[in-house]
Amino acid sequence: MLSIHCPNCGITAEETEFHAHGEAHLTRYGPGSTDDQFESYLFMRRNPKGVHFERWRHQNGCGKWFHVARCTMTLEVFGSYSAQTYAPPQEILDHIKDRRPGWNEGTT
Amino acid sequence: MSKPVTALGGASDATGIATVTEMGPMGMITLRGDLSVKAVTKAAVAAGGVTMPDQRMCNTEGAGGIAWMSPDELLIMCDYEHVHAKLADLQGKLAKEHALAVNVSDARAVFRVSGPHTREVIAKLAPVDMHPGSFTPGMFRRTRFAQVAAAFWMVDDQTAQIICFRSVAQYLFNTLNMAAQDGSLVGHFSKA
Numbered sequence: 001m002l003s004i005h006c007p008n009c010g011i012t013a014e015e016t017e018f019h020a021h022g023e024a025h026l027t028r029y030g031p032g033s034t035d036d037q038f039e040s041y042l043f044m045r046r047n048p049k050g051v052h053f054e055r056w057r058h059q060n061g062c063g064k065w066f067h068v069a070r071c072t073m074t075l076e077v078f079g080s081y082s083a084q085t086y087a088p089p090q091e092i093l094d095h096i097k098d099r100r101p102g103w104n105e106g107t108t
Numbered sequence: 109m110s111k112p113v114t115a116l117g118g119a120s121d122a123t124g125i126a127t128v129t130e131m132g133p134m135g136m137i138t139l140r141g142d143l144s145v146k147a148v149t150k151a152a153v154a155a156g157g158v159t160m161p162d163q164r165m166c167n168t169e170g171a172g173g174i175a176w177m178s179p180d181e182l183l184i185m186c187d188y189e190h191v192h193a194k195l196a197d198l199q200g201k202l203a204k205e206h207a208l209a210v211n212v213s214d215a216r217a218v219f220r221v222s223g224p225h226t227r228e229v230i231a232k233l234a235p236v237d238m239h240p241g242s243f244t245p246g247m248f249r250r251t252r253f254a255q256v257a258a259a260f261w262m263v264d265d266q267t268a269q270i271i272c273f274r275s276v277a278q279y280l281f282n283t284l285n286m287a288a289q290d291g292s293l294v295g296h297f298s299k300a
Contacts, residue, residue, distance in 0.1 A: 008179050009250075010163060014235045017251055060252035062178035 004056065005080050008064035019059040023052070024067050025087060049073050051096055051103055053088055056080070069096060112188055115217040115277035124288035126223035128281065131269070134218050135171070135191030137184040137198065141207025151201040155194045156184045166248035166261045175248045175261065183259075183271075188213060217277035221284060222267040227297045230260065230268055232287040240265065240297065254283045 002015040011017075023045050029037040046052070049072060056068045065083040069092050070076060078099065079092045088105075096103060112133040120129040137155065141148040149160050157172035166175035173185040186194050191213050198209045221229055231238040233253045243249070245262040252258065256279060258272040272280045 011249075013251070017235050060257045061250045062181075064178060 002070065002075055002077055004068060004077060006058045006061060006064070007066050007080050007082055008058065009062040011058075011061055013061070017058070017060045019057050020068075021055040021057055021065075024055045025053055051078070051100060055083070071100075112214070115274045116281055119281060121281075121285050121288075124285060124290050125225045125293050126221050126229045126288040128229075128284045128288060129220045129222070130277070130281065131218040131220050133188040133213060134216075135186040135188045135194070136211070136213045136216055136271070137186070137191065137195055137209055138177075138212050139182045139184055139198070139207065139209045140180055141202070141205060143180060143182070145205060145207075147205050148202065148207050151198050152182050152184055154201070155186065155198045156182075157186070161248070164248055165246055167246070168261075168263075175259070177248075177250060177259070215274055216271050217274045217280070219270040219272070219280065219284065220263075220267060221270065221288070224266055224298075225288070225293060226262075226266050226268050228294060229284060229288045231296065233283060234258075234260075238297065253280055256280060 003012060004015055004018050005012040026041060029041040052070060052072050054068050054070065055065060057063070057065050066080050067083055067085070067088070068080045069078040069088060071078070076099065078096050081089050081092055093105060114130055114132040116130045118130050120127065139152055143149060152174055153160055156174035158167040158169050158174055161167045161174050161176045163176055167173055168185065171185065171187045175183040175185070177183050191211055195209060195211050202209060227238040227240065230236065234251045236249055236251055237243060243262065245264055248259065248261045250259040253270070253272070256272055256276040258270050258280065260268050260270040262268050270280070
């Protein structure tokens with residue numbers, strides 16, 4: 001079971017109080033994009049064994065969205081951060097690199 | 109005005125290790141807006157009759173109170189009879205603000221769990237650290253009770269007040285009673 005921290009209300013609770021909503025930091029291709037780009041946005045998702053960035057919502061709590069970085073293999077949670085961002089903040093990346101020395105952003 | 113009817117008509121069960129009672133009717137107003145704006149909190153304080161609570165806290169005094177629900181939401185509590193007047197006053201004060209106030213008194217059900225094992229009954233249902241040193245009176249928590257969303261706070265060390273949607277009132281009442289049924293005492297918090 002994951003223990004997740006909500007950066008909006010400051011509560012740390014187990015995962016059943018939250019809900020996962022899939023991969024984070026997608027580029028939302030819309031009108032004007034190519035069919036391939038649109039297809040990739042709609043259907044193609046990473047499915048890494050290891051570090052993964054996800055969107056979560058504090059479903060049974062404050063109701064707000066945020067991001068979580070976690071490991072899909074060990075279920076280690078590296079940290080959570082604001083939903084109002086296009087990329088993970090540096091301290092989260094530093095922490096992941098600390099925990100997973102071989103990991104490279106973009107490869108998973 | 110017609111007579112207010114609570115979801116379960118004030119049902120109560122004291123047969124188990126804690127007493128579960130439906131409260132109410134209670135006046136409740138949901139206020140959404142930017143809580144860093146002075147006019148919003150000032151209007152809330154005037155309606156709730158208590159000072160502005162900190163994050164994840166709740167201030168109550170008699171029937172009045174304010175609970176911190178989320179970074180942009182407050183729950184204002186008052187007497188059921190006064191809710192329309194309070195709401196009209198609140199909406200007047202917030203006319204120029206980007207804020208929303210709604211009377212949710214009849215859309216919610218309120219329960220009270222009381223007795224020395226209240227913490228244990230709640231700990232069985234909600235993913236909350238109910239240790240007396242962790243969850244103290246005055247803290248407010250939105251969470252889930254088994255399968256439904258609810259919010260609660262400790263009125264005192266042996267009494268918890270729970271707010272849930274009216275549509276799940278019967279479920280929550282049954283679930284609380286099941287968690288409090290006779291012979292189900294674990295004694296987790298009394299060991300400490």
